Amino acid sequence: MTDSTANGGHPTGGGTTGGGTTGADACGEVPFVDLAAAHAEVERQVRAGFDRVLAATAFVNGEEVGAFERDYAHFTGAAHCVGVANGTDALELALRALGVGPGAEVVLPANTFIATAEAVVRAGARPVLVDVDPATLLIDPALAAAATGPSTGAIIPVHLYGRLADVRPLLELGPPVLEDAAQSQGAVPAAATDAATGGASGAIAATSFYPGKNLGAYGDAGAITTGSAELARAVRLLRDHGSDRKYHHEVVGMNSRLDTLQAVVLRAKLRRLAGWNASRRAAAARYAELLDGVPGVVLPPPAGEDHVWHLYVVRVPDRDEVARRLGELGVRTGVHYPVPVHLQPAFRRLGHGPGDFPVTEAAAAEILSLPMFPQITDEQQRRVADGLRKILD
Numbered sequence: 001m002t003d004s005t006a007n008g009g010h011p012t013g014g015g016t017t018g019g020g021t022t023g024a025d026a027c028g029e030v031p032f033v034d035l036a037a038a039h040a041e042v043e044r045q046v047r048a049g050f051d052r053v054l055a056a057t058a059f060v061n062g063e064e065v066g067a068f069e070r071d072y073a074h075f076t077g078a079a080h081c082v083g084v085a086n087g088t089d090a091l092e093l094a095l096r097a098l099g100v101g102p103g104a105e106v107v108l109p110a111n112t113f114i115a116t117a118e119a120v121v122r123a124g125a126r127p128v129l130v131d132v133d134p135a136t137l138l139i140d141p142a143l144a145a146a147a148t149g150p151s152t153g154a155i156i157p158v159h160l161y162g163r164l165a166d167v168r169p170l171l172e173l174g175p176p177v178l179e180d181a182a183q184s185q186g187a188v189p190a191a192a193t194d195a196a197t198g199g200a201s202g203a204i205a206a207t208s209f210y211p212g213k214n215l216g217a218y219g220d221a222g223a224i225t226t227g228s229a230e231l232a233r234a235v236r237l238l239r240d241h242g243s244d245r246k247y248h249h250e251v252v253g254m255n256s257r258l259d260t261l262q263a264v265v266l267r268a269k270l271r272r273l274a275g276w277n278a279s280r281r282a283a284a285a286r287y288a289e290l291l292d293g294v295p296g297v298v299l300p301p302p303a304g305e306d307h308v309w310h311l312y313v314v315r316v317p318d319r320d321e322v323a324r325r326l327g328e329l330g331v332r333t334g335v336h337y338p339v340p341v342h343l344q345p346a347f348r349r350l351g352h353g354p355g356d357f358p359v360t361e362a363a364a365a366e367i368l369s370l371p372m373f374p375q376i377t378d379e380q381q382r383r384v385a386d387g388l389r390k391i392l393d
Contacts, residue, residue: 031369032332033212037375038276042268046218049264061240062260065368068267069223069258075186075270078225079203080232083258084239087182087208090222091119093256094204095154095177097224097234100125104153109139110340111358111364112158116180125153127350129342131357135301137161137313137367140359141169144254148173157202159184161336162214162280162310163303167202179201181225185215186277188305204231209266213309214280215273217262276374280309283376287312290385296392298366307342311336315366322391323368329387334369 039046053062065083075080084090100106102124108116110129117127130143139157153174157165158180158189164187170177179202207213209221224235237244242253284300284307291297291314298315314338316322323333340360342352354361370384 003076028383029330030383031373032334032369032371034375035211035216037373038216038269041256041272042265045268045271046265049268050261053260053264058271059260060257062262062263064174064263064267065258068263068270071267071270072223073225075273076205076225078213079227080225080229082224082232082235083263084222084224084235085256085258086220086261087210087222088115088119088122089239089254089256090206090208090224091156091178092122093238093254094206094224094226094231095119095123095125096238097174097231098154098178098204100153105149105151106154106156107144107147107152108156108180109158109160110342110360111137111178111337112160112341113182113337114341114344114346116156116158117347121157127341127347128152129350129352129357131150131359132363134359136163136165137172137359137363138163138165141166144170145173154178155176156180159187161300161313162187162308163300164189164274164306169191171202176204179205181205182208182210182213182222183310184308185213186273187308195293200293203228206387209262214277214308215266215269218265219259219262221258221262221266223258251372277308279374280372281307283372283381284309284312285376286381287370287385290381291388292393294389297388311369312372313367313369316368316388316392317366318370322388325391326384326387329383329390331384331387332371335367336369338364340364 053064069081069083084093099276100123103130104125106120106125107128107130109132111132120127123184128145130146131140132138133140138160144155152175154176155170157167157170159165160183162183164184167177185207202223204226206224207222209217211217228233237250239256240253241255242249242251242338261368280358291299296317300313326333329388341347342356
């Protein structure tokens with residue numbers, strides 16, 4: 001579910017190097033994310049939708065919210081979608097709907113944005129971190145199985161960088177699976193038997209619509225998808241002060257409703273998401289060709305429809321210096337994530353130290369996210385590749 005940068009506020013994101021949230025400037029910089037280009041494609045629909053909301057003054061739980069929930073549920077193949085205020089709340093509300101709370105443990109990968117673990121703590125449970133697969137940097141199912149025990153209340157695979165984690169072996173472990181789908185909107189599971197997209201294979205999934213996501217709002221927003229009517233009702237209660245009737249409260253909830261204006265933006269963008277994801281896949285294929293043979297650059301593993309390339313993450317030696325020099329060449333980059341969760345001061349309570357999760361720690365020192373957005377041009381990608389070749393040759 002990731003800060004003030006274009007890719008911020010995970011259950012998603014992380015810091016960028018040199019910013020870069022809008023189009024290239026007069027110096028010809030290559031932005032990390034171009035939000036202005038995306039807005040240009042939906043501006044007419046968004047303005048018309050805003051006019052409808054302003055005329056109706058339906059600012060909270062307006063018709064656009066229900067319409068988006070139906071649209072997104074259909075898009076993902078889930079029976080139910082519940083809009084919430086942000087991706088971190090989505091994770092916490094999903095955990096609470098599953099009954100996860102004090103005394104429970106939740107298994108999750110060490111390589112994720114802090115919000116995944118933060119939501120576990122906010123729900124009153126204890127994060128149990130496991131290392132990740134060296135190739136994909138996604139949760140290692142064997143390590144997740146080893147960490148699962150009688151106290152495990154849920155397992156959270158994180159669909160990172162746009163690539164889907166393999167949920168199937170996790171489903172066999174027993175505890176409910178909550179998918180962190182903040183970076184995978186529109187990704188299709190590889191198994192033909194899985195009809196859902198981007199996080200509806202487990203019991204419940206949480207996503208973030210932070211502006212830099214594949215499906216991004218114009219501020220904070222999030223959602224939960226599930227096939228369970230019972231879980232959907234629980235989330236709806238929890239997001240609205242535990243109430244489905246004004247002044248009648250069944251449980252202690254919170255205020256985490258999807259803003260009606262954000263729903264307008266999301267509906268407009270959702271109509272374009274499949275095409276935008278196709279453009280991301282094409283851009284990823286171009287990067288693979290352009291960067292083939294560049295010394296020291298480790299490319300991400302190839303993928304199909306199970307990857308929507310929210311980020312194009314390579315591994316390079318002396319990463320910080322490479323990022324600095326690319327910035328001097330006008331290429332904006334990101335790092336997701338430079339400090340693993342277990343080494344963050346906020347999670348000293350877990351008792352981990354350097355060396356506990358070697359794959360995650362090695363990746364944290366080497367990963368570099370290159371510019372990636374649907375409107376990126378061949379020329380911009382060539383500038384990125386030429387810059388890396390110049391620095392590393």
